[in-house]
Amino acid sequence: AQTVTQSQPExxxxxxxxxxxxxxxxxxxxxxYLFWYKQPPSRQMILVIRQEAYKQQNATENRFSVNFQKxxxxxxxxxxxxxxxxxxxxFCAFRTNSGGSNYKLTFGKGTLLTVNP
Amino acid sequence: xxxxxxxxxxxxxxxxxxxxFWCNPISGHATLYWYQQILGQGPKLLIQxxxxxxxxxxxxxxxxxxxxxxxxxxxxxxxxxxxxxDSAVYLCASSHRLAGVLGEQFFGPGTRLTVL
Numbered sequence: 673a674q675t676v677t678q679s680q681p682e683x684x685x686x687x688x689x690x691x692x693x694x695x696x697x698x699x700x701x702x703x704x705y706l707f708w709y710k711q712p713p714s715r716q717m718i719l720v721i722r723q724e725a726y727k728q729q730n731a732t733e734n735r736f737s738v739n740f741q742k743x744x745x746x747x748x749x750x751x752x753x754x755x756x757x758x759x760x761x762x763f764c765a766f767r768t769n770s771g772g773s774n775y776k777l778t779f780g781k782g783t784l785l786t787v788n789p
Numbered sequence: 790x791x792x793x794x795x796x797x798x799x800x801x802x803x804x805x806x807x808x809x810f811w812c813n814p815i816s817g818h819a820t821l822y823w824y825q826q827i828l829g830q831g832p833k834l835l836i837q838x839x840x841x842x843x844x845x846x847x848x849x850x851x852x853x854x855x856x857x858x859x860x861x862x863x864x865x866x867x868x869x870x871x872x873x874x875d876s877a878v879y880l881c882a883s884s885h886r887l888a889g890v891l892g893e894q895f896f897g898p899g900t901r902l903t904v905l
Contacts, residue, residue, distance in 0.1 A: 716899065718896070763831050776834045776845060777822075777834065777894060781830050781831050
């Protein structure tokens, strides 16, 4: 079974600064996806960024980028130029891409990020 | 494109009562998921449908929880009878097909259940 660990329950950052959220995972699979989801207060969860395990290049989406270290099973999220709207709970999630599986998402416990003005 | 719709948004019941949640996925999405998110934790998959068939219900407490997806579109999740530990946000998500386009699941706003 896969597990996802987010070791930082809460973090804070000043507006316009950079922050990195950590995530580690455990799996015996070789073909999988990793995701970061954002859940703003009282709003629905949205996908921030995804990484396919077979791609060595780290994914980037505007101010969001990841540092994917497959051998270390580490998948951190970097948010540059933090904005007040980035305040949210961030979840790291794993999904296998192997045939015959149900492709369910396994989530970490989340990191509550607060961006201060 | 309309997102995943859920109702009600909030529900307060007493223990041993019954409750039902409704979900309407994004049009054309064959795969539907119900997650339970207890305060302070990440979402946990309860049940997954592919069209109107169950793909995975291994973590669904079947003695009190049930779910159906008639005609492969809308879905309902029922709890009968509810326990205090069922207090959580129930999230519905959908994806284009079993694997999804690059694996993305789209989430609804959730139903916050409080059991007193």
